[in-house]
């Protein structure tokens with residue numbers, strides 16, 4: 001590529017995703033200057049101390065001034081408020097994007113706040129960890145992960161294609177998706193699983209208090225995976241559930257039905273039902289590993305065998 005993909009990028013909200021984006025941008029060397037803004041003075045001080053962003057600004061308006069791409073990296077519940085704050089300072093022709101885990105609610109909140117002379121191209125990188133804040137980011141977070149770009153009706157092709165190239169340069173594989181479909185898919189693959197993990201860890205904690213047993217101390221690996229997920233940021237996840245209410249409730253309803261069926265099978269001793277069910281779910285896990293989408297899973301020598 002000859003020259004930067006955007007001359008100036010502004011990151012609003014300097015947590016896990018923004019900091020990972022900054023380090024990935026630096027690794028790729030594809031942006032002229034990256035400005036940053038976070039609401040709290042403490043976060044801005046930390047960002048300055050660790051060299052996160054080329055320039056940290058003390059207002060959102062100052063950070064977006066002259067930016068060709070502005071990315072909202074704040075919890076989904078405050079996206080509309082932040083869009084209203086930056087709107088008067090946006091450069092005509094700029095692209096405004098976001099990284100929110102929910103898309104329809106963010107579009108509804110942000111779109112009306114923006115002036116007509118900017119392009120709004122929502123997106124969602126499907127990569128994260130249970131950590132948050134400016135010191136939690138790393139350049140490799142998006143490598144070989146999906147980033148879903150979710151354009152709104154009527155957006156010109158060029159800003160969409162440019163944002164797609166930007167995310168590819170940060171290491172992601174990009175797909176275009178409709179907002180409602182996005183919210184339903186993510187309710188299945190991310191939002192409901194998080195709710196289940198939060199619940200399971202809560203139940204274990206309650207039990208520990210009731211029985212004074214050592215549920216957490218002797219927790220097995222499976223339960224430890226639940227505790228990792230349940231350690232995710234409370235503000236972020238509160239906002240996800242309140243913003244993706246319908247899809248999450250729909251999937252939770254289905255989940256509850258299946259859970260009752262399994263409960264019944266256990267009560268009635270229906271081993272065949274349990275075995276068939278677990279065989280089906282095992283095949284799903286194997287499919288994910290074979291598609292190369294679980295970078296944490298041991299490959300048991302398959303990579304070597306393929307050489």
Ligand SMILES: NC(=O)c1ccc[n+]([C@@H]2O[C@H](COP(=O)([O-])OP(=O)(O)OC[C@H]3O[C@@H](n4cnc5c(N)ncnc54)[C@H](O)[C@@H]3O)[C@@H](O)[C@H]2O)c1
Nearest residue numbers: 013014015016017039073074075076100101128129132133
């Ligand atoms: N953590 C993940 O796994 C993950 C993955 C993909 C997308 N996302 C989405 O990315 C966004 C950011 O998540 P994160 O994990 O980076 O969160 P984070 O908590 O690490 O960072 C959020 C940042 O936003 C700042 N902030 C909050 N309210 C603000 C406001 N009104 N104005 C300015 N700054 C404000 C916070 O101070 C913090 O610096 C969320 O919308 C989340 O849904 C998260």
Ligand SMILES: O=C(O)C(=O)C[C@]1(C(=O)O)C=C[C@@H](O)C=C1
Nearest residue numbers: 101125126127128129130189190
């Ligand atoms: O790996 C994790 O810790 C995550 O939960 C990341 C995860 C996910 O559910 O996969 C969480 C929320 C997002 O919006 C995207 C990714």
